[in-house]
Amino acid sequence: MSRQHDTGSREEQQRLITNRIFSEYDLHYGDVSSGEYRRRFIYEPLFEKIPLEGKRVLDAMCGGGYTTGYLLSKGAVVDGLDISDTAVKTYADRWKESRVLCSSILDIPAPDGEYDCVAIVGGLHHAHPDTLRAIDEIYRILKPGGYFCFYEPHNRSVFDKVRRIWYKRDRFFAENEAAIDLEALKAGNAHRFEFIREEYGGSLAYLFVLNSAILRVPGRLKPFYSPLFMGIESLVAPFVPRSLSLTVLSQWKKR
Secondary structure: OHHHHHHHHHHHHHHHHHHHHHHHHHHHHOHHHHHHHHHHHHHHHHHOOOOOOOOOEEEOOOOOOOOHHHHHHHOOEEEEEEEEEHHHHHHHHOOOEEEEEOOOOOOOOOOOOOEEEEEEEOHHHHHOHHHHHEEHHHHHEEEEEEEEEEEEEEEOOOHHHHHHHHHOOOOOOOOOOEEEEEHHHHHHOOOEEEEOOOOEEEHHHHHHHHHOOOOOOOOHHHHHHHHHHHHHHHHHHHHHOOOOOOOOEOOOOOO
């Protein structure tokens, strides 16, 4: 079986799984509590010091466009991209001022140097083992000096073994999914990107607020515990080492 056929099979599995679970996923990730978590712990640090006003940004692997809302609020001109036709339809209905592309991250239908910034929040680990190929495409469509901003689970966490077992047994995940190896990605891209920011995080609120769908927490309970859990995560974040952090956010700048 060819590598191209393998990749196509993996992407088709991702598309089918996303289509199947999207309504349930959207209820949990699109609620007020999850939105507040993303603003505080993901978007504000992820896009810090990046001028977004009037810039062209691709919200890649966008799902329902949760990141798009934040980017639009900062004055960016935003396109979405997702392989799931269900997600793309929701995106198009939700963000009428934005264009959305139904396509693979490995074959982005955009010309070279089209975007000032590409953002991926929780999607890059779905591209395994083709993560480097995905970054090739991102590099291609970025303007010189453009930013690649991403937020993902990482494999240097001691909890990664638990994650890998979970991924194999949970219907929310495809077989190929794996936390990113940030050090390997940096080693393979040091000649093409400047690494601006790297911040590890993700603990109690990441699990029970942002990922309530994965833990099967009833959505009606989230408003009651979310403020407390986010407050705890804010307090402990500066003291949690990389090995105990569940996620990493990165800003890269195209050389």
